[in-house]
Amino acid sequence: MLIRGNVWKYGDNINTDLIIPGKYLRTTDVSVFAEHAMEGIDKDFSPLTGDVIVAGKNFGCGSSREQAALALKHAKIGCVVARSFARIFFRNAINVGLPIVEADALDFVDKGDEIEVDLSAGLVITRTRVVQGSKLPKFLLEILADGGLVEYRKRHPRSAGPETADLQRV
Amino acid sequence: MVSSALDAQRTISEKILSNASGKPARANDFVLARVHAAMAHDGTSVLGVRAFEAMGASSVWDPDRIAIVFDHIAPASTEMAATLQKSIRSWTKRQGIANFFDVGEGICHQVVVEHGLALPGTLVVGADSHSCTYGALGAFATGVGATDIAEVFATGTLWFKVPETLKIVLSGKLRAHVSAKDVILKIVGTIGADGASYKALEVYGTTTADLSMEGRLTVSNMAIEVGAKAGIIPPDRKTFEYIERIQPQLSYTPCYADEDASYADELHVAVGELGPQIACPHEVDNVKAVEDVAGTPIDQVFVGSCTNGRLEDFKEVAAIVRGETVAVRTIVVPASKHVLLTCMRTGILETLIEAGATVCSPGCGPCLGAHNGVLGRGEACLSTSNRNFKGRMGADGLVYLASPATAAATALQGEIVDPRRI
Structure with missing residues (x-):
């Protein structure tokens, strides 16, 4: 599975309240989750199909809300690449079909860079480097x-x- | 049970997951395990039931082992939330879910404990990250998402990666006005928000033995705040007496680690000199001594949540505010109907209300920022809950996390106060 898009870059400990605040959980409408995705940290978040979030450690920490993974998936994010994931987010992402790769790529990307992820190989190809992440x-x-x-x-x-x-x- | 020879050198997590999967399991193995009980609340059951039905499942694996608790936005604050709750209410009826707890019964984690659904040596999953709370009873308890809980509802089983274990040893006698909350905040501040990522905690030591069951629940509750999969406290006489008191005559088999079990790491924390701790905005591991931030203005105090909404917590607050008047709005939310009734019968509620506190119905209250005390722009809240992430209690609010004693002292002054100074 190959994912190609542009980079949205964030740091460590991006928690579920930043990804989708609790006040939006009063619905089952995934378009609401998508509309407010990353609202807590990035008001300009507006990915195109296949865009890739590249982040630091402990991505998705906090609540077990599956709406966090759903929000990113329905916001058209093709893959999340992070140094590490919080374990519940990790499971939720797989369960809702949001590709994720654990890889240390943060230092090799800038916001908006083109990026490619080879999911089965766990490879992250940035503008300057090929980073080997963990294979699922x-x-x-x-x-x-x-x-x-x-x-x-x-x-x-x-x-x-x-x-x-x-x-x-x- | 897996034979005792195979049990040699195992942690509690390895043993419980071995028993639940029927094969000897070691850290980093993947197992397919049978759960003892599963829980979801109004915030997660909607997606869970939807996934359950989408999978083509028709009936749950065991209606007696599932708990559904309405606590997150309960009573419902919007028509949408009420309609979703209505659909879950009728699903629980159709499925014959024995443990359905409607509005006002309390926070899922408190209710699960009070009703004896999590017991020593059992494997319990909950569609809520703070399901690790039940580790205080010696259970392997962990949070999962909605689709995972749907899988469990349908099959009674789930795959797990057996975690490595971080052994924590707490020693020393806690000083006055220093409690379990200060201890766990100290641990979170020391090892960080991902300090035990993917790992289980086993918590030992003289301090742990001295903690009440309520205090132990506070410690296990916040295991997730260091990324842990479970926060287990080996059961002792106190545990057994507590279970006997809340739900007599339940049978279970406690599980203990072998003396030579292999741990990923050990952390020794001496807490005899520890003072009150506080997690400052916007990260749970941004922990400081309360005395270092004393004087910070506060607009709201919240006492409640699955971390600190139990009898002992309100007793402590009542002792501090008795006969005084709070200087800022103070929201009190008992963790369960049982806690609320006990607070009523013992006069604690009267003391709190006379001091000026507002009491809301048992549930999560304002912890997740959905109702009952959301913050206005730029307002600061001192909360006894477990998360202070940006936006959690209001888009532009500041949340400080501390103990009930610090909350009470702060409520009286309208600024952060070290409870040892009153």
Whole structure:
């Protein structure tokens, strides 16, 4: 899976209240989440399809609100690249089909730069450098390829979870 | 149970996840585990139920092991929120969910504990990041998102990466007006907001043993604020007596780490000299000594939340404000109906209201900035809750996190006050 777009650059500890403030949780309308995505930190956030957020450590820390991952996905973000992710956000992103890569690319990008992410290889290609991030395990890539856990479940109704053999490869 | 030979040298997380998955699990293994109980609230159940139905699931795996609690925006503040709650209410009825707690019952984490749904040695998941609270009872409890909880509702199982464990040892006797909140704030300030990312905490030491169960719940509650997956306190006699008191005759098997269990790291914190701590805007790990920011003007004080909304907390506040009048608006939200009733019966509520506090119905209150005390532009709030992120309690508000004692002292002066000075 290849993602191409431009960079939106942020620092460490981008928390879920910055990504989508709690007052917008009173709805199930994903367009509301998308409209207010990153409102807490960047009023000018207006990504085009495939744009990539590049951030520091602990991206998505705070609340378990899945609306944070949904907000970015429906704001057309193609991938989030961060030094590290908070674990609940990590799971939520996979589950809603928002590609993520753990990679240390922050120092090699500026806002607006063109960027390419090879999700299966865990590669982040910036204007100046190719950064090797962590590769996602196969079963998580499959969930992402299907567009999230709900779609994955529809296609694989019988498997209750990742196969053990696959897990051993992680 | 996995045989004891295989249990050698295991942490509590490794043991609980081994038992729940039926195979010996080590840190960094992935397992498919069966959960003991699962929880969602009004903020997460809407997306959870939607995902559950979209997956094609028709009935939940076990209606007796699921708790749905309305606490985040409860009673509903908008027509939209009320309509969403209406849909969840009827879903719980259709599914026969035994543990449905409607408006006014309390905060999900307090309700789960009071109703004995999280027990020593069990694996519990909740669609809320502060589900790690139940670690105070010796459970492996962790927060997940809405789609994960849908998976659990449908199958009773979920995949987990077995976390490495950070062992924390607390020693020393806490001084007057210094409490569990100050201890956990000190830890957050020391190791930082991602200091235990992906890891579980196991909290030991004489201080931990001395803490009340309520204090332990405060410590485990904030494990997520260092990025931890779980914040486990090994159960002891106090734990067992507490469970017996709230829900008699429940059966469970406590789980302990082996003495030679392997830890990712150890952190020793001496708290005997510790003074009151405060997390300043806008990061939970921006922790300072209260005396260093004393005098900072405050517009609102909030006492409540899943961190500090229990009886002991209100008792402490009442002792400080008794016979006095608060200088700023002070919002008090008991964590559950049970806490509210006990505060009523013991006269604590009367003391707080006479001192000028406003009492709201049990629930999350203003913690997440949805209702019951949202901040105006540029206003500052001293809160006993757990997050002070920019925008959390209002777009342009400042949130300071501290203990109930610091909150009470601050309420009386309208500026941040070290509770040891009153």
